[in-house]
Amino acid sequence: NAGVTQTPKFRILKIGQSMTLQCAQDMNHNYMYWYRQDPGMGLKLIYYSVGAGITDKGEVPNGYNVSRSTTEDFPLRLELAAPSQTSVYFCASSARGNTEAFFGQGTRLTVV
Amino acid sequence: AQSVSQHNHHVILSEAASLELGCNYSYGGTVNLFWYVQYPGQHLQLLLKYFSGDPLVKGIKGFEAEFIKSKFSFNLRKPSVQWSDTAEYFCAVNPNNAGNMLTFGGGTRLMVKP
Numbered sequence: 001n002a003g004v005t006q007t008p009k010f011r012i013l014k015i016g017q018s019m020t021l022q023c024a025q026d027m028n029h030n031y032m033y034w035y036r037q038d039p040g041m042g043l044k045l046i047y048y049s050v051g052a053g054i055t056d057k058g059e060v061p062n063g064y065n066v067s068r069s070t071t072e073d074f075p076l077r078l079e080l081a082a083p084s085q086t087s088v089y090f091c092a093s094s095a096r097g098n099t100e101a102f103f104g105q106g107t108r109l110t111v112v
Numbered sequence: 113a114q115s116v117s118q119h120n121h122h123v124i125l126s127e128a129a130s131l132e133l134g135c136n137y138s139y140g141g142t143v144n145l146f147w148y149v150q151y152p153g154q155h156l157q158l159l160l161k162y163f164s165g166d167p168l169v170k171g172i173k174g175f176e177a178e179f180i181k182s183k184f185s186f187n188l189r190k191p192s193v194q195w196s197d198t199a200e201y202f203c204a205v206n207p208n209n210a211g212n213m214l215t216f217g218g219g220t221r222l223m224v225k226p
Contacts, residue, residue, distance in 0.1 A: 042216040
């Protein structure tokens with residue numbers, strides 16, 4: 001039972017480059033989320049999805065895009081990387097009607 | 113806007129000391145409350161949760177938390193910490209009218225000295 005799987009685990013980007021952070025879950029959860037974690041700031045919600053084809057902005061969506069073409073996958077896209085996007089990114093999922101979230105291992109992204 | 117405050121950013125304890133980490137939230141309605149733990153280099157894992165009922169909830173690894181509605185608090189406690197409890201602890205709140213959305217506190221980094 002893999003749970004929530006994120007790839008890659010680490011990545012260094014140059015300013016202006018783009019990349020996609022992958023997230024997949026095998027628990028058939030309707031809800032999926034992307035958070036970023038910065039020291040002392042806790043986790044901030046970037047985007048979330050309540051089901052395939054439905055996405056919405058969270059607290060800090062600027063500079064990111066998402067898509068949800070299947071229940072399992074929820075990729076996060078950075079189009080023009082900026083140093084302010086240096087962070088640890090966590091994907092999570094939860095079942096409808098159950099607010100307990102399950103987290104992936106995280107992706108540590110550095111933009112230089 | 114709803115917020116979650118964890119007032120202790122860094123805590124250092126010796127093994128066998130008692131632990132209490134504070135968590136306060138600003139939302140006035142019915143809430144679900146969580147404590148997550150993040151061990152070094154790992155992802156967040158659920159320690160315990162409160163939805164309703166007994167305000168004193170027991171979690172894994174000897175942790176417990178008490179929901180005090182009048183104080184908007186959900187403090188985490190452990191009577192005797194171990195070196196293996198070294199981790200970062202996050203309080204999270206979900207208002208009942210916010211779907212499944214969680215709002216996290218800033219985290220408390222706990223170091224337990226052997």
